Amino acid sequence: xxxxxxxxxxxxxxxxxxxxxxxxxxxxxxxxxxxxxxxxxxxxxxxxxxxxxxxxxxxxxxxxxxxxxxxxxxxxxxxxxxxxxxxxxxxxxxxxxxxxxxxxxxxxxxxxxxxxxx
Numbered sequence: 169x170x171x172x173x174x175x176x177x178x179x180x181x182x183x184x185x186x187x188x189x190x191x192x193x194x195x196x197x198x199x200x201x202x203x204x205x206x207x208x209x210x211x212x213x214x215x216x217x218x219x220x221x222x223x224x225x226x227x228x229x230x231x232x233x234x235x236x237x238x239x240x241x242x243x244x245x246x247x248x249x250x251x252x253x254x255x256x257x258x259x260x261x262x263x264x265x266x267x268x269x270x271x272x273x274x275x276x277x278x279x280x281x282x283x284x285x286x
Contacts, residue, residue, distance in 0.1 A: 248273070 250258065262269045 258269050258272060262272060265272075
């Protein structure tokens, strides 16, 4: 294809869009959750919005707590800029002791924090 030739959109193969099928067998959620007492219908609109807000607030709190619990055991990364000589020494130490550079860095950081009382 030379630089002057262009392609039109009709030349590309595309999949047809799926049609959404509306199911009329199941009633909408609003109809299924309506109170059965006729006297409660006028007051239900104000109460439903309050209940909906508390449900959403409770759900968001539960989600936050779940994320915190999941993050307690997760690893957190720190990037460190090293000059060439320090990186070379770290790599050599890693090779000679048959441990990873990360394990050496973790041990050094823990030792530093322990010595300085953190």
